[in-house]
Amino acid sequence: MRSVFRLRTLAFVSTLLVSGAWWPASAQAETSCTLFAAPFGSDTATGTEPEPFASVGHLVDALGPGQTGCLFEGTYIGDVNVARGGVPDAPLTLTSRPGGRATLRGRLWIADGATDVVVAGLNLDGRSPGGLPSPTVNGDRIVFRDNDVTNYHTGICFVLGSTSGWGTAEDVVLERNRIHDCGRIPATNHDHGIYVESARRARIVDNLIHDNADRGIQLYPDAQETVIAHNVIDGNGEGIIFSGQDGLASSGNHVTANVLANAVLRFNVESWWPVGNPVGTGNVVDRNCLWNGHRGDVGPETGFVTQANVVADPQFRDRAARDFALLGTSPCADMGPRSELRVDLLPALAPRKLRVPRIVGKSRRLSVLRVRPGSWGGSSPLRFHYRWRRCDARGKRCTSIWRARGDAAYRLSRRDVGHTIRAVVLVRNPAGARTSVSRRTSPVKG
Secondary structure, X not given: OHHHHHHHHHHHHHHHHHHOOOOXXXXXXXXXXXXXXXXXXXXXXXXXXXXXEOOHHHHHHHOOOOOEEEEOOEEEEOOEEEOOOOEOOEOEEEEEOOOOOEEEEOOEEEOOOOEEEEEEOOEEEXXXXXXXXXXXXXXXXXXEEOOEEEOOOOOOOEXXXXXXXXXXXXXXXEEOOXXXXXXXXXXXXXXXXXXXXXXXXXXEEOOEXXXXXXXXXXXXXXXXXXXXXXXXXXOOOEEEEEEXXXXXXXXOOEEEOOEEEOOOOOEEEEEEOOOOOOOOOOOEEEOOEEEOOOOEEEOOOOOOEEEOOEEOOOOEEEHHHOEEEEOOOOOOOOOOOOOOOOOOOOOOOOOEEEEOOEXXXXXXXXXXXXXXXXXXXXXXXXXXXXXXXXXXOOOOOOEEOHHHOOOOEEEXXXXXXXXXXXXXXXXXXXXXXXXXXXXXXXXXXX
16 A cells, blocks of 8 residues: 555656646746846946846856846857855846847856756757766756757766765756757767756656767666656667666656657666665656667666556657657657747757777787777767778878778788778768778788
8 A cells, every 4th residue: 555655646746746836936937137148248347238248157146036147149158157046936047138049058067055046048058178067957946948958969968966975956947958969979878868866856847858879867876756757758878767876776756748769779768776786666657658769668677667658659740850749640649748849959060079989809810800989979860981991001001991891890801911900980960971080900910
């Protein structure tokens, strides 16, 4: 009886959270602009609309509880640290100036001391020299709404909370965002769209979460009482994982009314618990639409239960164009976002090399060489093509090895003896193509 009561209670609480019945009205209200920043502004200005600040950091530092900072349309480059916020009935808000949409390029960190902050209607491009996750949220009662969030495949996007002393995030809301193209390619098993590391009562609803290298949402190791509802979670390495480590176990999380589809590496829903670690309890996956996971829709049900899910093609309107609205004939019509998101994709970015390709294997006749393609950023989908070259002992005067064209592996022959070998990696996406060449091998022995 206790477990039945717990499931019913969890479902009741989740329904209230998803509907917003328990959420502060201040997180849903529209407010007017108090201060402004613009690419043409100056940090010595007054911050008014005629005389805007230049930097987002200066704007944020000038705001107080109940005030809204508005950004003129344009791109703002540099990391932003929100060190203080608002109060429950008067949040600090950062958004675009009406009539345009601003882009922040850099790491956005909302620190533990900042509470009651709303970030809305922005393009958040998390690329930064340090490569740290962005947005990083350690504060409480933080809301992200109607944003486009990506880093063009250079690392983790959202991180909620920290198990390393930076602060557990409580009552965070992520709603109506597009979170995509996060994580290095090829996948590293470490880079996710949303990484719920140490959080309490997070609410992740009505988002599009797609094309992220590893998990769409990772609940690890200390995600407690998260509600994940009415999202499309499509084309990620894996959809959602329940997990734990170091004596911590994500528990009491509710995954409901989502479309979880097309995981490209493993399952749409799965779990992982280290040997000897506690296993999570009270994790429920119910009334979702599941489809076409690479290894299946649901992994072994350890630390979570599934019930009343639908296995069916969700029938997206135009998945190739990343239009995830469901057709009227969809068997999953009551799942996914409850209104059409008005968050357009950021412009596509051509492939960008993050790490040089590398050849592995012995330089000996009849041995097989394999190319590790390095690490790449850019917009999805990234397509990899391979070529091999036979060079002199110094790696110069190279000629193509046509019989190995397109393969990621090459078996050395007697023609290669005394030569060195290089691999060429060609990466394409809709925005362009780039190549990168590996270092040479040692001369091939007979």
